[in-house]
C-alpha cells in the first residue's frame with residue numbers, strides 16, 4: 001500500500017511523569033499527521049470536577065457513585081489539544097497543584113477508569129489517519145493491539161529538573177519527592193497500574209534531547225508502517 005493511503009496507525013506512549021510523553025506525543029502526531037490524545041488530561045479533568053463539586057477524594061465509593069456524571073470532551077488536534085468538562089474549558093485549572101495532588105486517588109477508582117477507558121477507545125477507533133495516545137496504561141490495557149508501544153523512562157533527577165523548569169519552581173527536591181510519590185501511587189494501584197507492556201520499546205530519555213526522542217519515535221512508527 002502507498003504511504004498516502006496508509007492504514008490508520010495506533011501508537012501508545014506510556015511512562016512515568018516528566019519522561020517527555022506529552023511533548024513527544026504531540027510532536028510525533030503533528031509530524032505524521034495523526035491525532036493526539038493526552039489521557040492524563042482526562043483523569044485531571046474528572047479530578048477537577050470531583051474537587052469543584054465537593055466530592056470527598058478519600059472516599060472511593062463517593063467517587064464511584066458520580067464517576068458517570070461529568071461529560072469530558074477531548075480535542076485531538078496535536079496543534080491545538082483541548083479539554084472541556086460539561087462545556088467548560090478546563091485546560092488551565094487541571095494543571096493546578098490541588099488537582100495534581102489528588103489525581104492519583106481519583107484515577108485509582110475502577111469506575112473512573114472504566115468510564116475514561118471507554119472514551120479513549122472510542123477516540124482511538126474514530127481517528128481517521130491514526131492517533132498517538134499517551135498515558136500510563138495505554139499499551140497494557142486501553143489499546144493492547146496498538147501498532148507501536150513505547151515506554152519512556154528517565155532518571156528521577158532529570159524528570160524533577162524538567163518539571164521544575166516547567167512549573168518555574170526552584171525547589172527541585174520538593175518536585176522530585178512529589179513526582180516519586182505520584183509514580184508510586186500510579187504503579188501500585190490495583191486497577192490498570194502504570195506499567196510497561198511486554199511488547200513495548202523502552203526508551204531512556206535521560207541523556208537525550210527532546211528532538212532526539214521525537215526522531216526516535218518517528219523512526220519507530222515509520223519502521224512499523226514499512227512492516228520492518
Ligand SMILES: Nc1ncnc2c1ncn2[C@@H]1O[C@H](COP(=O)(O)OP(=O)(O)O)[C@@H](O)[C@H]1O
Pocket residue numbers: 015016017018019020021022023024162163165166205208209210211213
Ligand atoms: N528529552 C528531554 N530533554 C529535556 N527536556 C525535556 C525532554 N523531554 C521533555 N522535556 C521537557 O520536560 C517537561 C515535561 O515533559 P512532558 O512532555 O510534559 O512529560 P510527561 O508528559 O511525561 O509528564 C517539558 O517542559 C518538556 O519540554
Ligand SMILES: Nc1ccn([C@H]2C[C@H](O)[C@@H](COP(=O)(O)OP(=O)(O)O)O2)c(=O)n1
Pocket residue numbers: 016017018022039040041043044103104107108134135136137138182186
Ligand atoms: N492513562 C493514564 C494517564 C494518567 N493517569 C493518571 C495518573 C497520573 O498521575 C495523572 C496525571 O497524568 P499526567 O499525564 O497529566 O501527569 P504528568 O503530565 O506526568 O504530570 O493521571 C492514569 O491513571 N492513567
